Amino acid sequence: MRAAVYRRFGGPEVVRVEEVADLAPKRDELLVRIHATTVSAADHRSRSRDIPAGLLLPSSLVLGFFRPRRRVLGMDIAGVVESAGTDVTAFAPGDEVVAMLGSRFGGHAEYAIVKATDAVAHKPQDLTFGQAVSLVFGGITAQAYLNQTAVTAGTTVLVNGASGAVGTAVVQLASAVGAHVTAVSRGPNHELALRLGAQRTIDYRTHDFAADGTTYDVIVDCVGNAPARRVHQSVTRGGALLLVAADLRSLVRAKRDAQRYGITVVTGPGAYRAADLQHLMYLAQINDIAPVIDREFPFDAISEAHRYVDSGRKRGSVIVHLTDANPTPVVTAAPETAARN
Ligand SMILES: NC(=O)c1ccc[n+]([C@@H]2O[C@H](COP(=O)([O-])OP(=O)(O)OC[C@H]3O[C@@H](n4cnc5c(N)ncnc54)[C@H](OP(=O)(O)O)[C@@H]3O)[C@@H](O)[C@H]2O)c1
Structure with missing residues (x-):
């Protein structure tokens, strides 16, 4: 599969789209074909080591000291379940889902593994993958x-x-x-x-x-x-x-x-919960909350998405599309934002 890989800390140019090994889900896991993800403040911090004062050492335990421990960034995904382990009952191949991968990362790729008991929820039909993923992180x-x-x-x-x-x-x-x-x-x-x-x-x-x-x-x-x-x-x-x-x-x-x-x-969010993700998707369905999307990029331009997020000025989410089903070009005009009804 293709993934956006970074092998050293640094600017947006350290992120390159490459072929990497395919993933195989365990019995309690889903393999999700990713349609959309975001480049978040967490991706910026992890890649550039722009870490709040005093937290570089503890964060390095997760991110790596000299080089990245997890080479594929991306905390959030929206996509379609490709396959499900034998123990999984709540999701089936073909289901449209959103998931928060959190500090395990891995969302900047064509596929990700999600534990079925982690923060994963069905995506409402009336939200696009980009809209849905903009609400996750x-x-x-x-x-x-x-x-x-x-x-x-x-x-x-x-x-x-x-x-x-x-x-x-x-x-x-x-x-x-x-x-x-x-x-x-x-x-x-x-x-x-x-x-x-x-x-x-x-x-x-x-x-x-x-x-x-x-x-x-x-x-x-x-x-x-x-x-x-x-x-x-x-x-x-x-x-x-x-x-x-x-x-x-x-x-x-x-x-x-x-x-x-x-x-x-x-001081912290605690564990990310599937129930919260379900609640967010429900609120979006009834228009109590709306996606706020700043810019959208195709996967091959993901380093440009990083460059934009590095500005520290993004409004809401910056979306990266993984599939041809959503071939959105780089948007250079004023940010598109969705308002509540
Ligand atoms: N603890 C956790 O688990 C957790 C989880 C997620 C995120 N975070 C952290 O939370 C922070 C926010 O995340 P995010 O995803 O919302 O970031 P973001 O989308 O990158 O937010 C950027 C926004 O910050 C605003 N900003 C910059 N300086 C400001 C200031 N002095 N006063 C008010 N607004 C200012 C900018 O708005 P203006 O252009 O209007 O200034 C910009 O729109 C980040 O530091 C991130 O690392 C922590």
Whole structure:
């Protein structure tokens, strides 16, 4: 099969599409023919070693110290089950599925192995593979963090980094349950945030949300510049700070900060769950959340997709198409984004 392989850490040019060995699923696994995947912030971080302060050493245990341990990146996939192991009952060949591969990676290839009990769900017929996969990485991360606090109608939520894959998902998921969402992003992305359900926007270039005296029940930091020591006064006492991105110091101090400031500090997504993926697909079907797609690339141009993600400016997801069924050319025009109905 063909896969996008990287054999050393570095810029987008280290990623090359090559022939690699075929995969064989075990009894409890699926072999999925991938139709679409994304180049995510995690792919960028893993490939370039752009890792938050203090986390290079621990992350190297997973990513490799001198060269990549896993040579094929890609955390999320949408595709068709090619074959299923004998123990698999929930999926059958021909089923259209989405899956979060997480730190096992392997999504930037024609095929991937997915354990049937991991985060895998059926893809709704009315979503394309590209639309479906755009909801996986950001959506399952957002849901996994939101599961660890209470966000309901009237909860005030501030999303720092509201225009990325995770941020757009948090904005939509919180808005869908009736929360009052404030989105922090550059001004040009405010219209997107409002279309996704945010009720208020802040441009971080001209306004520091942590310095204006406003408090929020939940703050979700998708940037890594809002640790408890900086923003605790902006979290309602008893509220929650969800650190989607953070450096080592903020993670190590999280428990102590939580006690000191009387807030909950969440430092990780926990295990990715199939139930969350099913929920996301359901919400997309009923138009409570929508795919946010910035640019789309054919597989042979995957290093260009990496180059675009390296800009740090992507809005929602950057899609890579693996199959001829979706021969989308590189889009160089303004980002296409889908709004909620
Ligand atoms: N803990 C986990 O398990 C986990 C899982 C997934 C992702 N992450 C991490 O979470 C972070 C977000 O992931 P993502 O996929 O959403 O990334 P992404 O899609 O690459 O997000 C990029 C967005 O960040 C925004 N941004 C950059 N600087 C900002 C600032 N100072 N203030 C506000 N927004 C800013 C940019 O928007 P503007 O152009 O508007 O500035 C851009 O749209 C990454 O660091 C990623 O590594 C962690």
